[in-house]
Amino acid sequence: MGTFGGQFEDFHADDRRAEVIDWLGGLLPEFDLPLDSSDEELREYLIDGTALCYTADKLMPGVLEGVWGGYASDHRSNVKKFLSVIAEMGLPGFSVKDLEEGSMSSIVECLLALRDNVSAGLGENMSNYPAKTPARPVAPVSTPGRRSPGEDRRRGLWDAKSPQRSPLLSGQKANEVFQFKRGQYTDLPAAKISEMIQSNSLDNAPTQSLLRVVNGILDESIERKRGEIPHRVVYLLRNVVQEIEHRISIQAEHIRNQNSIIKTREDKYRSKIKALETLVNGTNEENEMAINRLELVKVEKSKIDERRKIGEQDMVRLMREKENAENTVTNLQQEIQVMSRMFEEYREQMEEKTSQMEEHLTLRAKEAEFLLMQSKKRVEEVETASELQSQLWSKKANTFRSFMDNQKLSIKDIRISSQSIKQEMFALQMKWRDEISNIGLDLKGLVDAAENYHGVLAENQKLFNEVQELKGNIRVYCRVRPFLPGQDGKSTAVDYIGENGEILISNPSKQGKDGYRMFKFNKIFNTHVSQAEVFSDIQPLIRSVLDGFNVCIFAYGQTGSGKTYTMSGPGKSKEDWGVNYRALNDLFDISLKRRNTFSYEVEVQMVEIYNEQVRDLLSNDIAQKRLGIWSTSQPNGLVVPDASLIPVKSTSDVLDLMEIGQANRAVGSTALNERSSRSHSILTVHVRGLDVKNGSASRGCLHLIDLAGSERVERSEATGDRLKEAQHINKSLSALGDVIFALAQKNAHVPYRNSKLTQVLQSSLGGQAKTLMFVQINPDVESCSETISTLKFAERVSGVELGAARSNKEGKDIKDLLEQVASLKDTISRKDMEIEQLQVNKVKSPSSLTDKSGSSLLKQPSTASQQNQLISGSIGSGETEYEDNASDDGCSVGETEYSVGSASESAADRMQKGPSRLTRFFLTKNGQPAASRPKPKEPAPKSTTIGRRNSIASQVPTAASSIKPPKKRVVQ
């Protein structure tokens, strides 16, 4: 502990010493000891006492002069002088011995006490300043490299050069100085100051007077601008002026003191010089002494001169400082003036703004008052209104309450009555239930009866159909075309369509009862009926082809009435498909389903009749190109013997063929219908079925005929070629009418040969075929008369009885026989050719044609030549003995006088090619050679000539009257 205590004491002593060194360093510029100097180093510095004396002099200038006459050359005397000052100040001192060789702590403590005393003295002086004034420390003596100003401030060291901060002056003396300078100029009147300023007597005025003037101005300005100049500024200015005054007075005092000292010394030295001069006249020794003394005096004098010079320099410096102070005062005055001017302006601005604001606020206050008044009024109004409202509401509430009470009462009544009604209802319900159950029972009976009735009806329908079937009536389906896009505004001639095939046509050109005409057909398809629906109605008919029946479907109607739409369809999509595509598609479907029991072969022919010429629409070339197949050999009894017969395997084959056929159709354009086809198109489907089990065969044939338009020639505005076309069409349709009329009348003679069309349709119309006619009508009222004519014709057609249809089925034996017949036919054909060749040769060399008897072979024709003669006759006349024998078993018509492909082809040309199909046809009717067939019964010449009046052709909408009727031939 002792060691630690010793160390602590050492540290403490070091710190105290460092403090002293630091303080002295700041005080004495020449004191340059480092802070960590030792006691000995400090002692060495202080031992001669000059540093101590100089310190005392610095802190209290002139204090040593009063102590034994200033500095001494002996160091001990200097130390003693310093100690005497310390003692005078009542501070702890030290012995000279301590300084020379003892502990330095007493010296350090003495100096620190002196420092503290000086600081305390300064604090005393500072306490004279107002508390708010920031304590302005006197700038510390700067010793570069020793301390920072911050450190100085921290240590509280003050400028020792400033005498007013000197501890000696901080006492009574300093106070006197302050009081003196304050009391000197404050009583100077402001008027006198302004007088002085005006009289320009500033140059000669004493500094104190000037300061008083400044103070006066300041006071007066402050007085005037009271409240405008911030207190801080006033206070600062006052302090600055006081500070300047103070400094000047101190400096003046100092100079005075110096002067008086110099003066007393001068007097002293003068007296001494006088004394010495008297002594000069004394002894030499005394002279020498006097000289020495004089020397000393001179030295002293030079010293004094130096000091005087220093004093003068100080004087100059002080004067300069004074000037500076004066300048500062002037600047401050100017600043004050500027500031007061600024304050004046600012005040004026503020006053102006204040007045504006006041005005504005007054206005706003008035507005607010006005608004307040208004709002008060509104509030009053609203209050009165709300009062009225509340009164009204309370009245209403009362009414409502009473109403509610009434309602409650009535609800009560209603409840009571509803309960009674419920009871009644319950009773009624019970009653009704019984009654309903009774009615249900009755209804059930009725339903059963109705079901029976429907069953009976269906049965009736079936029976009726069967009767029809047995009778072989031509079925007639009427289809009404919808208005086309762009015909929205048109009115319809179709007035009513019934469920049982009735259709009522109105004719606006006729009045009353005559304006309406009712027709009845097997079925009417209204405008909205789809292609599929139409087909579903004729599907069973078409399917019967597979069972060996001949079926003929033809579409009849004026141009643009939808014949092609029904038969072929408007486009290639499946929904658009017409009867043609759907029929073939259906046939393929069924044949596929029956493939295990039946094998079917389907072949297709497509021809058109254009201007009474038959054209093959599926010529070999095209078919080969498109399908890569050739037409097969012609089967017996073909409708159009020379037309290509194309085998088809699938619907797509059919589609391709149809495309070819359509492309080849002669299509012309008329004023009525741009796409109007000007020819009759006939699609014939041959179906040969073979029962794979029993070998029996069937042959069915389906004609699908799209007739040319039946419009009037004059209406279609046709001329030239078109007129010719129209005439041919009308002629053929007229012939069709004649045939149908004959059939309807059951005439023995049916004029099939009057046109190519009737010849083609002969087997379908006259044979045991199933025939259906689509009669197409245009709903437009403008086409009303055409429509009525068309429907009249259809009505007649529907009356035609063809007799029960018959299936072309052959047993195995018949089939064998047919095959034998076919081979025989070929043999005969060959013989035919030989005979013909012989005949040709005979013509070339008649001798070679005479037989042994010399008679000509021409006179005695062989059976074959007789047959050929007959054929030639037939070709020429266009009529055969079988003309009216519509008993063909296949799709054959009677003999034809046309050939397909080229109407100009000669018989010789045909012979070159081989036996004509016509010949073959003739020979193979019913599978027997013509010669071996029994001669048909002569038909009763009931009506060999049909009067035009009775002819149905007159009812057909044609220009038949303009066409010469065909030449009628008498049936053999």
Ligand SMILES: Nc1ncnc2c1ncn2[C@@H]1O[C@H](COP(=O)(O)OP(=O)(O)OP(=O)(O)O)[C@@H](O)[C@H]1O
């Ligand atoms: N049922 C229908 N639904 C919609 N459009 C139809 C119908 N029937 C016919 N049409 C349209 O009417 C126009 C004429 O029809 P289409 O060519 O079939 O008449 P057409 O009687 O065959 O004429 P043409 O005698 O000149 O051959 C076509 O644009 C066709 O698409």
